[in-house]
Ligand code: PEP
């Protein structure tokens with residue numbers, strides 16, 4: 001495998017690179033496509049809080065345009081004293097809600113020891129904090145299921161592409177990349193959404209690129225504008241935290257939007273996408 005030399009080579013050439021695969025990769029999960037002409041919309045709560053909560057939210061969003069249901073069961077929390085997620089029980093409720101609503105499901109894995117619990121989960125998420133957990137990346141690569149990798153808050157786009165290569169080198173071509181904001185000196189928003197990541201990644205890689213404006217901004221009022229900007233920038237999809245009762249959300253309530261706001265966001269996002277296609 002050629003060694004990457006940042007100083008000499010501006011283009012990226014690993015298996016995730018455009019030079020190894022000219023066409024855009026489209027990942028199919030049941031009837032849902034991520035990449036290509038469709039706009040993928042991933043939505044759901046930050047955390048699975050109870051069976052009722054996830055069944056309710058799945059039911060509310062399934063008709064408003066969500067194509068993939070999210071819900072965290074293993075939560076990577078900054079403080080060890082905060083809710084850590086329902087774990088295995090949470091994954092069970094999430095897959096039940098997926099079956100009931102007909103939506104494929106995605107959840108975050110935080111350690112190799114959890115791999116066997118993800119049998120009914122359609123897409124495995126490797127979060128920002130684990131983007132460079134290389135052993136975990138290799139292990140989810142061997143599993144062969146679609147993997148969504150979020151950009152670490154202090155990682156470059158090349159490092160994100162290398163993370164994708166770790167998965168792909170194990171024979172798993174089904175990788176989705178997600179920009180979710182990086183750390184800068186600005187503290188008004190939770191992170192700074194690096195939207196130039198979208199056209200840059202679309203140039204460098206054939207993999208689908210999605211944007212998470214919820215974790216990027218940390219504030220519900222900024223989620224829609226940045227979601228629309230992400231679509232305008234050419235993102236293949238968006239990931240939105242939606243809660244039926246944001247104020248009482250156990251985690252990340254400040255950035256959650258309710259199903260009604262989500263419905264508005266989706267119809268505007270689709271309009272932006274359609275405007276791009278008209279050219
Ligand atoms: C999440 O999507 O639930 C999450 C924890 O996101 P991130 O890894 O981007 O912080």
Ligand code: MN
Pocket residue numbers: 046047215241251252
């Ligand atoms: Mn969250």
